[in-house]
Amino acid sequence: MERSAENSKERILSAAEEVFAARGIDGARVDEIANQANINKRMLYHYFQSKEELYIAVLRANFEKVLAISSRPFNGTGNLKEQVATAIGNYFYFLAQNPHFARLMTWEALQGGVHARKVLPAIWEEGLERLKAILEQGMSQGVFRPDLDLRQLLTSINALCSYYFINKDILSTLWDIDPVQPDVLEKRLKHIRDLVLNYITRP
Amino acid sequence: MERSAENSKERILSAAEEVFAARGIDGARVDEIANQANINKRMLYHYFQSKEELYIAVLRANFEKVLAISSRPFNGTGNLKEQVATAIGNYFYFLAQNPHFARLMTWEALQGGVHARKVLPAIWEEGLERLKAILEQGMSQGVFRPDLDLRQLLTSINALCSYYFINKDILSTLWDIDPVQPDVLEKRLKHIRDLVLNYITRP
Amino acid sequence: MERSAENSKERILSAAEEVFAARGIDGARVDEIANQANINKRMLYHYFQSKEELYIAVLRANFEKVLAISSRPFNGTGNLKEQVATAIGNYFYFLAQNPHFARLMTWEALQGGVHARKVLPAIWEEGLERLKAILEQGMSQGVFRPDLDLRQLLTSINALCSYYFINKDILSTLWDIDPVQPDVLEKRLKHIRDLVLNYITRP
Amino acid sequence: MERSAENSKERILSAAEEVFAARGIDGARVDEIANQANINKRMLYHYFQSKEELYIAVLRANFEKVLAISSRPFNGTGNLKEQVATAIGNYFYFLAQNPHFARLMTWEALQGGVHARKVLPAIWEEGLERLKAILEQGMSQGVFRPDLDLRQLLTSINALCSYYFINKDILSTLWDIDPVQPDVLEKRLKHIRDLVLNYITRP
DNA sequence: GATGAATGAGAATTCATTCAT
DNA sequence: GATGAATGAATTCTCATTCAT
Numbered sequence: 001m002e003r004s005a006e007n008s009k010e011r012i013l014s015a016a017e018e019v020f021a022a023r024g025i026d027g028a029r030v031d032e033i034a035n036q037a038n039i040n041k042r043m044l045y046h047y048f049q050s051k052e053e054l055y056i057a058v059l060r061a062n063f064e065k066v067l068a069i070s071s072r073p074f075n076g077t078g079n080l081k082e083q084v085a086t087a088i089g090n091y092f093y094f095l096a097q098n099p100h101f102a103r104l105m106t107w108e109a110l111q112g113g114v115h116a117r118k119v120l121p122a123i124w125e126e127g128l129e130r131l132k133a134i135l136e137q138g139m140s141q142g143v144f145r146p147d148l149d150l151r152q153l154l155t156s157i158n159a160l161c162s163y164y165f166i167n168k169d170i171l172s173t174l175w176d177i178d179p180v181q182p183d184v185l186e187k188r189l190k191h192i193r194d195l196v197l198n199y200i201t202r203p
Numbered sequence: 204m205e206r207s208a209e210n211s212k213e214r215i216l217s218a219a220e221e222v223f224a225a226r227g228i229d230g231a232r233v234d235e236i237a238n239q240a241n242i243n244k245r246m247l248y249h250y251f252q253s254k255e256e257l258y259i260a261v262l263r264a265n266f267e268k269v270l271a272i273s274s275r276p277f278n279g280t281g282n283l284k285e286q287v288a289t290a291i292g293n294y295f296y297f298l299a300q301n302p303h304f305a306r307l308m309t310w311e312a313l314q315g316g317v318h319a320r321k322v323l324p325a326i327w328e329e330g331l332e333r334l335k336a337i338l339e340q341g342m343s344q345g346v347f348r349p350d351l352d353l354r355q356l357l358t359s360i361n362a363l364c365s366y367y368f369i370n371k372d373i374l375s376t377l378w379d380i381d382p383v384q385p386d387v388l389e390k391r392l393k394h395i396r397d398l399v400l401n402y403i404t405r406p
Numbered sequence: 407m408e409r410s411a412e413n414s415k416e417r418i419l420s421a422a423e424e425v426f427a428a429r430g431i432d433g434a435r436v437d438e439i440a441n442q443a444n445i446n447k448r449m450l451y452h453y454f455q456s457k458e459e460l461y462i463a464v465l466r467a468n469f470e471k472v473l474a475i476s477s478r479p480f481n482g483t484g485n486l487k488e489q490v491a492t493a494i495g496n497y498f499y500f501l502a503q504n505p506h507f508a509r510l511m512t513w514e515a516l517q518g519g520v521h522a523r524k525v526l527p528a529i530w531e532e533g534l535e536r537l538k539a540i541l542e543q544g545m546s547q548g549v550f551r552p553d554l555d556l557r558q559l560l561t562s563i564n565a566l567c568s569y570y571f572i573n574k575d576i577l578s579t580l581w582d583i584d585p586v587q588p589d590v591l592e593k594r595l596k597h598i599r600d601l602v603l604n605y606i607t608r609p
Numbered sequence: 610m611e612r613s614a615e616n617s618k619e620r621i622l623s624a625a626e627e628v629f630a631a632r633g634i635d636g637a638r639v640d641e642i643a644n645q646a647n648i649n650k651r652m653l654y655h656y657f658q659s660k661e662e663l664y665i666a667v668l669r670a671n672f673e674k675v676l677a678i679s680s681r682p683f684n685g686t687g688n689l690k691e692q693v694a695t696a697i698g699n700y701f702y703f704l705a706q707n708p709h710f711a712r713l714m715t716w717e718a719l720q721g722g723v724h725a726r727k728v729l730p731a732i733w734e735e736g737l738e739r740l741k742a743i744l745e746q747g748m749s750q751g752v753f754r755p756d757l758d759l760r761q762l763l764t765s766i767n768a769l770c771s772y773y774f775i776n777k778d779i780l781s782t783l784w785d786i787d788p789v790q791p792d793v794l795e796k797r798l799k800h801i802r803d804l805v806l807n808y809i810t811r812p
Numbered sequence: 813g814a815t816g817a818a819t820g821a822g823a824a825t826t827c828a829t830t831c832a833t
Numbered sequence: 834g835a836t837g838a839a840t841g842a843a844t845t846c847t848c849a850t851t852c853a854t
Contacts (some may be wrong), residue, residue, distance in 0.1 A: 008834085024313065026229035030828060040836050042830080051828065103313060110227065110309060112372035151378060152394040159366030160359055167358075169315040175354060191355040195402045202401055211817075233845060243819050248846060414813085430719065432635035436849060446815050448851080457849065509719060516633065516715060518778035557784060558800040561776075562769055569768030575721040581760060597761040601808045608807055617838075639824060649840050654825065 009047045011037040017058045021100035024107040025055050025115070052115070059108065060119045062101050069094050070129050080138040081201065085193050087131040092161050092189050096180060102162045128154045135200070144200045153200070160192045212250045214240040220261045224303035227310040228258045228318070255318070262311065263322045265304050272297050273332050283341040284404065288396050290334040295364050295392045299383060305365045331357045338403070347403045356403070363395045415453045417443040423464045427506035430513040431461050431521070458521070465514065466525045468507050475500050476535050486544040487607065491599050493537040498567050498595050502586060508568045534560045541606070550606040559606070566598045618656045620646040626667045630709035633716040634664045634724070661724070668717065669728045671710050678703050679738050689747040690810065694802050696740040701770050701798050705789060711771045737763045744809065753809040762809070769801045 015037035019028045030051055034041040048054040069090070077083075095102050108116045132154060138144035164171070164179065171179045178184065218240035222231045233254050237244040251257040272293070280286075298305050311319045335357060341347035367374070367382065374382045381387065421443035425434045436457055440447040454460040475496070483489075501508050514522045538560060544550035570577070570585065577585045584590065624646035628637045639660050643650040657663040678699070686692075704711050717725045741763060747753035773780070773788065780788045787793065 024227060024229060026227060027314075029826095041828090042837080043835065045829070046834075106309060106313060106369065109370045109373055110306060110313075111230075113376065116373075117376070149390075149394060152391065155367065155370075155374065156363055156394065156398060159362040163362030163366055164358065166309065167312045170312055170319075171358065173316065173320070187352075188355065191352060191359065195359060195398060198405055199398045199401050202405065232843095234843095243817095244845090245819060245847080246817075249817080254845070430633060430635060432633060433720075435847095447849090448816080449814065451850070452813075512715060512719060512775065515776045515779055516712060516719075517636075519782065522779075523782070555796075555800060558797065561773065561780065562800065562804060565768040565772030566765055569772055570764065572715070573718045573764075576718055576725075577764065579722065579726070593758075594761065597758060597765065601765060601804060604808050604811055605804045608811065638822095640822095649838095650824090651826080651840060652838075655838080660824070 008037075008039055008043060012039060012044055012047055012054070013057060013061060016054050017061070017100050017104075020055055020058050020107070021103040025051070025111075028055075056115050056118055059104060059116055062098075062104055063116075063119055065098065065101065066094070074130055080134055080141065080143045081197060083134045084131065084138070084197060084200065087128075087134060088157060088161075088193055088196060089189055091128060091131070091157070092185075092192065095161055095165050096185055099165060099180075102165045106162065106166050128157060131157070138200070145203045147203075148200060153196075157192070157196060160195065164188055211240075211242055211246060215242060215247055215250055215257070216260060216264060219257050220264070220303050220307070223258055223261050223310070224306040228254070228314075231258075259318050259321055262307060262319055265301075265307055266319075266322055268301065268304065269297070277333055283337055283344065283346045284400060286337045287334065287341070287400060287403070290331075290337060291360060291364075291396055291399060292392055294331060294334070294360070295388075295395065298364055298368050299388055302368060302383075305368045309365065309369050331360060334360070341403070348406045350406075351403060356399075360395070360399060363398065367391055414443075414445055414449060418445060418450055418453055418460070419463060419467060422460050423467070423506050423510070426461055426464050426513070427509040431457070431517075434461075462521050462524055465510060465522055468504075468510055469522075469525055471504065471507065472500070480536055486540055486547065486549045487603060489540045490537065490544070490603060490606065493534075493540060494563060494567075494599055494602060495595055497534060497537070497563070498591075498598065501567055501571050502591055505571060505586075508571045512568065512572050534563060537563070544606070551609045553609075554606060559602075563598070563602060566601065570594055617646075617648055617652060621648060621653055621656055621663070622666060622670060625663050626670070626709050626713070629664055629667050629716070630712040634660070634720075637664075665724050665727055668713060668725055671707075671713055672725075672728055674707065674710065675703070683739055689743055689750065689752045690806060692743045693740065693747070693806060693809065696737075696743060697766060697770075697802055697805060698798055700737060700740070700766070701794075701801065704770055704774050705794055708774060708789075711774045715771065715775050737766060740766070747809070754812045757809060762805075766801070766805060769804065773797055 012033065016028075016033045018036060019033045022028075028051070030041060030044065033054070034044050037044070044054070048057060074083075074087075077086075105116075108114075132150055135144060135148060135150055135153065139146055139148055168179050179188070215236065219231075219236045221239060222236045225231075231254070233244060233247065236257070237247050240247070247257065251260060277286075277290075280289075308319075311317075335353055338347060338351060338353055338356065342349055342351055371382050382391070418439065422434075422439045424442060425439045428434075434457070436447060436450065439460070440450050443450070450460070454463060480489075480493075483492075511522075514520075538556055541550060541554060541556055541559065545552055545554055574585050585594070621642065624642045625637075627645060628642045631637075637660070639650060639653065642663070643653050646653070653663065657666060683692075683696075686695075714725075717723075741759055744753060744757060744759055744762065748755055748757055777788050788797070
């Protein structure tokens with residue numbers, strides 16, 4: 001990892017994300033972040049006013065990451081059912097590949113979203129904005145059941161995906177397999193898709 | 204301000220549950236617990252060896268609560284579908300009426316279950332043990348689809364229920380209504396039941 | 407051990423002696439003393455005003471023990487040389503059989519004798535009072551060298567005896583034998599007697 | 610009030626030695642050490658993990674001091690008897706000039722050497738290593754009595770020297786003179802030398 | 813005499829933050 | 834930009850002592 005002056009801020013943010021995701025804001029130690037970023041603690045305070053500011057910066061960066069994902073050209077093809085399946089898969093694998101994201105969101109949720117609120121109030125559902133559009137389209141076209149409550153449904157999809165990653169360690173113990181192994185991931189995704197697609201297509 | 208000896212420990216446990224559920228083990232302050240329990244901090248250390256021990260005691264008490272629920276006479280009647288609906292409802296309302304439970308479990312989950320592991324390793328699924336039995340029965344009787352993966356399904360039910368309460372504050376902002384109001388709760392439960400029942404009954 | 411009311415005070419004193427000898431006044435815990443005495447902590451404060459008072463009471467009791475020894479009929483027979491040997495032996499075995507004594511005296515010594523001073527200022531040499539008398543007799547009779555400095559000599563005898571017991575644990579490690587085993591004790595005593603008698607009898 | 614970085618650790622160690630020697634590990638207060646070192650308590654924990662670690666560091670430093678003494682060029686001249694006298698004098702004056710040393714060793718001894726053991730197990734006799742060599746030489750040359758038990762003898766010399774300094778305060782009261790005044794010191798040393806030399810040279 | 817719970821003052825340890833260079 | 838030492842305010846934990854019964 002390069003150590004030129006310019007990327008100091010990046011290194012701090014990245015280390016902070018790691019530590020905050022792992023331990024939450026109260027469990028995180030500024031020292032650990034500085035060590036992991038390979039910078040002097042004083043530099044950390046040069047770039048960020050306080051531990052809390054740094055935490056918020058991490059949240060902001062993560063929100064931007066989802067936004068980027070959710071606004072990038074959609075690779076869903078075929079009919080609307082297939083597009084739902086694709087959108088769910090995209091989200092699921094985004095969470096799998098960005099393990100810090102769901103953890104950060106959950107620490108935040110447990111704290112009532114006090115910090116996240118300072119960044120972007122309505123971000124919570126952003127990652128599923130595309131999916132929402134597809135579902136709305138499907139409802140109006142009669143492909144999906146007309147009585148879908150999108151709030152409930154999007155909440156459920158979020159739950160079905162996030163919960164899995166949040167509880168990874170515990171599931172790992174309970175099931176005695178690694179929940180984030182490729183084939184195990186795929187199995188989980190299939191289950192979520194079945195559950196959701198079955199529901200939205202049957203009146 | 205009663206001060207009888209026997210309930211001091213209870214008061215401490217109860218205050219600790221409140222504070223740990225609200226802030227997690229790292230965010231909790233022993234002083235706050237002592238104040239809320241209306242005891243001298245010293246007494247807290249008389250009954251519990253350390254903050255961590257107290258936290259574990261809280262976890263243990265909560266585990267026992269679920270166990271008590273899941274092992275009490277089941278009020279499910281009627282056919283297996285109805286029984287599943289009842290079991291989900293029982294669990295959902297248990298979470299609604301014991302708001303600390305899901306929060307404690309989630310703080311724990313985020314920390315990899317390090318403390319919970321010291322109490323009871325396999326407790327995680329305990330609250331849904333009854334439901335599991337019903338589902339197994341339904342599968343063998345051909346009432347439910349035969350290819351149910353119970354691990355996945357129970358995880359999903361847990362997710363659908365817990366996530367809602369964990370994200371209560373955020374949903375409250377997003378939706379601009381109180382998610383734990385009786386009728387809103389009932390709506391959420393209906394959605395979960397639909398999702399699950401639809402899935403398990405269609406091959 | 408009997409637990410009738412009357413001997414509570416005795417039990418406390420005895421436990422306190424044990425604990426104070428083992429850990430010193432600062433290392434001792436009132437709780438440990440109470441537990442070991444099998445009484446309620448409150449009783450301890452019934453009999454003794456404070457931890458310090460209790461400690462002083464222990465010192466006093468120990469001083470009385472030496473006084474009793476040093477004033478009891480002397481079993482020294484034969485000539486003065488033999489009497490010196492006997493007196494040294496008596497003192498040495500007193501220390502061996504009352505392991506708390508030398509330890510208490512040494513904790514006190516390290517603390518400048520602040521507490522002991524409150525009990526009996528001149529007690530320090532009491533245990534060797536008899537020996538002093540014999541030595542004086544021997545000097546005037548010309549049996550011992552006439553230039554003996556009794557202060558120095560008594561201090562030395564005290565040192566030669568006490569030091570051994572105080573450093574018991576360390577000698578045990580260094581020598582890899584138990585320093586208070588009967589034959590090892592006897593060897594030490596012989597050495598001390600040789601050293602002293604050789605000195606006092608040669609001009 | 611200089612504040613250069615390098616000597617902070619030294620100042621802490623030096624203050625700690627002072628306080629630990631004066632009050633023992635249980636009687637010592639971290640606050641007092643910090644004050645005396647003129648640093649913030651926090652720095653103390655920056656350099657040393659805990660009070661116990663600091664105490665062990667003090668022991669280590671003191672052990673190194675004796676080692677340095679005992680391994681420096683010996684200024685003993687003349688015949689073996691004179692060399693013994695010199696070696697005893699060196700040790701005696703080392704203790705006189707390093708009053709913390711004997712005190713630290715004695716606090717340790719009373720606690721069974723639990724902490725010292727972590728530093729250097731066999732250090733206890735180190736300060737008299739040189740003397741031991743001379744005595745061995747003298748025995749084989751027939752200058753000293755052939756039946757010397759060096760363990761006993763070295764223990765005795767240690768006792769005769771250390772005990773004096775450990776009991777300084779009490780002797781001061783008993784004798785009504787200052788035991789560490791130069792001429793009083795010299796008198797004590799003379800006595801010890803007489804005692805020992807008389808013993809080792811007479812069969 | 814006896815008990816167990818309770819307490820306030822204090823002691824060790826930790827942490828985010830800032831100063832001097 | 835960068836550094837390492839320094840700090841004050843908490844925070845956890847401990848202890849001798851006392852109260853209510």
